[in-house]
Amino acid sequence: MSESVGIALRFALYLDLMLLFGMGLFGLYGLKASERLSGAVLNFKGWLAGTALLGMLLSMASLLVMTRAMSGEQEWQALGPHLQMMLWQTEFGLTWMLRIGVLLVVALVALTGAMWPSASLWLATWAVEAGQYTLACRALRRSLSVEFGAVLLILGLVAWLGTLGPMASG
Template identity: 55%
Template sequence: MDELANIVLRFALYVDLLLLFGLPLFGLYNVNAALRFQPLLRGMALVGSLLSVAGLVLMTRAMSGETQLAALWPHLRMMLLETDVGLAWALRMTALIIVLFRPSGWIASIASAVALASLAWSGHGAMDEGALRFWHFLSDILHLLAAGAWLGAMLALLLMARLVDDTHIRRLAEAVKRFEWMGAVIVLTLTISGVVNYLFIVGPRLLPGSYGLLLAIKVLLFMAMLMLAALNRFHLGPLLERSLRDGQHLIAATALKRSLVVELVTALLVVALVAWLGTLSPEPG
């Protein structure tokens, strides 16, 4: 039961922090999107703080074996003051408080990036040492930031696609086109960092067992996301632009919205697998 709770908690925290970074970033390079993310970002910062507290308590309880709060407190204090995980947690909480009070502009983007990057200290990179540890953490952080940028863009485009009048559809078409260069950077970063992370964790070999199976499913889902992204980029996006000239944009906008929903659901499945993989050992046994 504790293992399931840990997976669910990790999934919720990952989704929250990925979107917390991706949404304000989308607003920075899509200034004409006319979306107000501030209330949503404040809510996400608050939820992220609560999930982080719950995660720290659950991790400390699992490591110490204590269940009573009074007996658990000394272990929590040691975790916070004497471990890298505790330092990363404190940095995340500070960043989330900043977003809570300043949920817009570059300040929100930088603070949310720090909060998201802190998740790397709960991954497999924490087991490495020396230079290998640094490069593994760097790869993990780049992977997280790229994933957050993609997830946030999908949600932002979906929010824009809710309104189907000419003005909002025109803004949606512009946003899809503007996302092209960012999408290329995201895909390249995710692919390279994903391969590097795999080599860091298991080396040039195939993994048997549950870890290998879940990792293979994750790769297949990522490939499905790439195909959906290509569909949006080369077909549905241009179709939406052409439909604006013809005044028949409702069908094109609906098709794009459906594709974005499928892409977002696929992305959430990938995040769920990442949360699960983080609780497993890559070593067979």
Template identity: 50%
Template sequence: MGDPITIALRFALYIDLILLFGLALFGLYSLKGQERISGVVFNFGSILLWAAVIGTLLSVAAMLQMAKVMSGASSFFELHQHILQMIVTSTDVGLTWMVRIAALLLVAVAAIFSKRAPTLSLILASVLGAIALSTLAWTGHGAMDEGLLRYVHFTSDIAHLLGAGGWLGALVAFVLLLRSKRLDGERRLRLLSRTLTGFESAGALIVISLAITGIANYVLIVGPEISGVMRSTYGLLLALKIVLFIGMLILAAANRFHLSPLLDRSLQTGSYAPAINALRRSIILEFAVAIAIVSLVAWFGTLSPEMDMAAE
């Protein structure tokens, strides 16, 4: 089993950066004109600023934890400056860490303009959020590869991370819309209906991307081996992730083909409480499943399949 503190920090960092990127991206492709202004639909100024600040603090904590583990120190107080300096300036993970910190600081700056220049603010936050999220690929299994395979693996990891960001960001946006009191009831529900419909194409592309890159990552990490892997902790966690992913797709299909059309029909009749309650339960459950998947990724990303299989 991996170090619990490392796993917890990885999980928190995944969630923070995924939501930073995903919510900013959602604001760009789902909201229009005045809807993008912070405070009209979502308080983008606070969301982006806090996500950037928390992401920076978590990144610092993760770097300190990595240095502690790599140096064998029993506490953070035993860490020497030269160890941190060596990791930050002389390793790929350290260099990408600096890129992440810079991107997050710039997101905080972009958040300041969320009312005066909302579209520009969201564009900058989406691009910088994508950069920050992509740097997490260097903390995964791809960092163990060499040559061309290393960059193929990084590309697959980055695509997987960005796909997850697009998916979870949309789920959180839908939950916020269902709970929002910024808009009157019918206007809010019509916006929810429109964004749900608009997400259909993007959601399909994200699912395809997640499936392809998920398979690619498995092959790049383990190879064609299946039976041996399934007897290891890594394999069991991966199998659980696949089961949860299938469950998430079933919930998404229910939203797409049943609950979203039900909401559209209820808006025409004016009796939309049952549709809203059903949609709320489904989306919250889908989000909970997605969070469970991210927690598994944070865990088995610290495991070595080869060592795990050998131990078995």
């Protein structure tokens, strides 16, 4: 029974993360700038924040089910020490905390209405053309920090995908 619950949770989590990633890409590449405003075509803030929050809930449930399965503990109330060990002493716990952190950032960015990363670069280009170099430097700095964050995210995803290979072959 617990194996099927774990499999169903993992499947639901993967579907949620694919939906979150796909909606973000659709908004970035599939819509014009005026259509990207939340509510013009689709309520992006609500959908992105909702799928990120659902991903956090599914991740928490997955952690509980995995800890219960690995520890052999039958009582949910007695999982405290096992959860602590699972989070701080295993790679699963480290990747779980990383996933929760990324989902939290996505939810916060969606709820606060942050602009798309490319907007900073366009702002920098416009500011240079208008002769406002201070604004251009600020926009370029913001764009570079977003790009650096994207590089770190891509490296994390590559590392995560690399861990899936041995599981698929075994």
